[in-house]
Amino acid sequence: MGRKLLIHNDKVPGIHTLEVYRAHGGYASVEKALKTMTPDQVTDEVKKSGLRGRGGAGFPTGLKWSFLAKPEGVPRYLVCNADESEPGTFKDRYLMEKIPHALIEGMITSSYALGANTSYIYIRGEYFYVSRILEQAIREAYAAGWLGKNILGTNYSLDLSVQVGGGAYICGEETALLESLEGKRGNPRIKPPFPAVAGLWGCPTVVNNVETIAAVCPIVMMGGEEYAKIGIGKSTGTKLISASGHINKPGVYEIELGVPVEEFIYSEEYCGGIRNGKKLKAVVAGGSSVPILPTELILKTAKGEPRLMTYESLADGGFQTGTMLGSGGFIVMDEDTSIVKNLFTFSRFYHHESCGQCSPCREGTGWMEKILKKFLNGTATEADVDLLWDIQSKIEGKTICPLGEAAAWPVAAAIRHFKHEFLEIARNKKFNDVSHYERLKKKTVA
Template structure:
């Protein structure tokens, strides 16, 4: 299907320098094409000329931070695994992309599956794991098939299997399909699901590095994080660290969606302002409209306003204004959109996806949805402003085992913080001037 589908985002002449540098090459998903542009040379270099600790050293030197959401330094995470004890240990690939507004892992898997496979092999060698499991969301059918085909091609060509590149370091990569649960993006819930259970997050410690999949030491990394590794091993960690800022080195693949003229997946150097991503790369708002509100890193990253578009895209600059880099999914809404209605849609999402294990999240999400419904129906009372405050403080501040409850709370907290007048208009005057103007 994507063979006939237009690539939207970085590719061809507009490709980025690392992850998407080869995007637009015809049939990039085929092994022969990937080999022609230098594919699996990084794997050969790592496996046949470097010690595992040297591979980890390069990744540490690159400063690469996890691209799944938390932004934790990748090399440091690898260092948390205890030394091999002879028993199994696993690399688990988080391909359960489901943060609203985020489509970049899909873009990487369906267009460049071998880059991911090569990255997985490098990670396996670095932490001395002989098995990798890719946990891919169940709705990604085509992507599952393309990654499975890439693994099969790489096995036939001798890059993995019993004796990869003639060495005595057997590696196998397995795929496991998810079945529709946002919570599986959270790493311990993902592990529960991989083990065949209801996906409810685990209490930590123990951390997955010590006791992960099937009770064994496990490294969990996101698709984009792993897809970056071939470039780092080929060019060196220091070369990667030249991109981006000191604390947020490198590039990342952003998805821009919503009210922009050219939605797509764009690779951009970290630290460049979001105005470059949203206006220059994604085409900016539609004529006659302006950007009112945007989420910089999936809907779980606290919301920002149109006046904040010059914010640099590195994680520190976002943290400084109360938000975060999150998943890199940038959702843009223009001046026709009612923020209260947007927040309502997002709270429906969190309420639906709560796994039910922790009470604040299980109860708070649904309570928020009912409150939004009453307010949007014009039945709000002055007490509802306090009700929203009470719900969001109950959800936030780490009262739950994972971040889902916090994220739900942040949507309420930050939309109220930045657009309090809209909430007051709905609750106290039972009108919405934004939607009235859009209809006029």
């Protein structure tokens, strides 16, 4: 059994209330940080912990914090990115829904470390009910004196508020999030300047994922060095994984980074194996935008070593034979899944969510979706596979924000590892769908 630091008490009844949360050791990190540590000491602990951003890119959090510009007389902001919209990722929702105070506690500690007196939680529009839970928790925290003026009698004050977005995937990109928070159209900004220099309203800003901020509490409590002992190499600590797809036990699991992928899929503690005794076909390891990998490459690296759930091991072999840990959206597909249809679903999503600002992504995502639709109709030709490859290569890396890459990578990986499926449809002029939904339909008819 691995250690749990974030959702260890998620099953406790009433943990969403301040009273129960406090009784289970909540807000201890705020007490420790505000009373015994300076802001720089908190930042140092986070640096020592080796914590990496849990939103997808895996950038070291301590380093990000140390980049924050600190000019005199200019306010600084901490913004929590709760716009979790990557298909296959639902860990932040679970955390905020079950233990909202864990995020608020992390926000107070992190804001103290960064010297921010106003902080925001930007939550996606579809999570409106979660925003109510958070708002209720914030009201409790204000009433108990954890937020507001002179917290715990120190001279540190913090105001925290929740902002609900309009429900756009693109607003999870940090500069688009800031634009949206300012009340503008959620278009990504052109970098540089980075938010650490000119972010929200032109002031230095740090944008962190929900899980990253929540992980600051255990780091402060146990110390950065102790936290760094969990995990392997540069992948330290625990990570929430949203497991979904054709597995026996879908759900949110907290793992110590370094668990073998095979163990994660098949052990009873986690996913519990493939449903209905089917065989594993492919895994999308970190949310829909990371490259898909077939069974032989997800369980073992190209060198034959077992693949582990760490940033480095999953990325081993680059995009030729590897993938990314991303945001931890672990989507498992069994042998009956059509990769082409799955790819169509992803491409439709990226087409719908493109902001329309720069041309390769605006036009290219729609084009890819239309070609994939041809495969599902059985009207595609073999040349369409090459065309798809060409289009994705012309989107990747040419756009303002990473949405272009997020749309191009799944297409590239599907063609790289499952080209035969595309060619089969093109040759037979027919798409045989035995996917989950079809099977479900058959079941209900019978």
